[in-house]
Amino acid sequence: xxxxxxxxxxxxxxxxxxxxxxxxxxxxxxxxxxxxxxxxxxxxxxxxxxxxxxxxxxxxxxxxxxxxxxxxxxxxxxxxxxxxxxxxxxxxxxxxxxxxxxxxxxxxxxxxxxxxxxxxxxxxxxxxxxxxxxx
Numbered sequence: 001x002x003x004x005x006x007x008x009x010x011x012x013x014x015x016x017x018x019x020x021x022x023x024x025x026x027x028x029x030x031x032x033x034x035x036x037x038x039x040x041x042x043x044x045x046x047x048x049x050x051x052x053x054x055x056x057x058x059x060x061x062x063x064x065x066x067x068x069x070x071x072x073x074x075x076x077x078x079x080x081x082x083x084x085x086x087x088x089x090x091x092x093x094x095x096x097x098x099x100x101x102x103x104x105x106x107x108x109x110x111x112x113x114x115x116x117x118x119x120x121x122x123x124x125x126x127x128x129x130x131x132x133x134x135x
Contacts, residue, residue: 005060008059008060009118012056012059013052013115015051015055016114017048017111017114017118019044019047019051020048021107021111021114023047024043024107024110025103025107027044028040037097041090041093045089049078053075053078053079056078056125056130057078060122060130061125061126061130077128077129078125082117082121084124085118088120089113089114092109092110093107093113096108096109
C-alpha cells in the first residue's frame with residue numbers, strides 16, 4: 001500500500017485540480033467584470049474543496065463518519081486545514097497572473113500551487129483530520 005497510496009493520491013489530486021481549474025475557467029468565460037479573478041478563484045476553490053474531501057475521505061483515508069454531525073465536523077476541520085494550503089495555491093495563481101498576465105499562465109500557477117498545497121495538505125489531514133481514533 002505504501003507505493004500505491006502516492007499514486008492514488010496523485011490521481012485524485014489531478015481530478016480535484018481539474019475540477020477547480022475547470023470551474024475557474026467556466027466562471028472566467030462567463031463573467032469578465034469587476035473582481036472576475038477573485039470570483040473565479042473562490043468558486044473554483046469551493047468546488048475543488050468538496051471534490052477533494054469526498055475523494056480523500058473515501059479513497060485515501062477510508063473514513064466513515066458516524067453521522068451527519070460527525071461528517072460536518074470533519075469537513076469543517078478539513079476546510080480549516082486547507083486555509084494555509086489555499087494561501088499557497090492562491091499566491092501562486094495570482095502571482096503568475098500578475099507576472100505573466102495571461103489566463104494560461106495564471107492557471108499554470110494555480111496548478112503548481114495546488115500541487116504544493118496538496119502535498120502539505122495530505123500530512124495535515126493525516127495528522128489532524130482523519131486520525132484513526134476518529135474513524
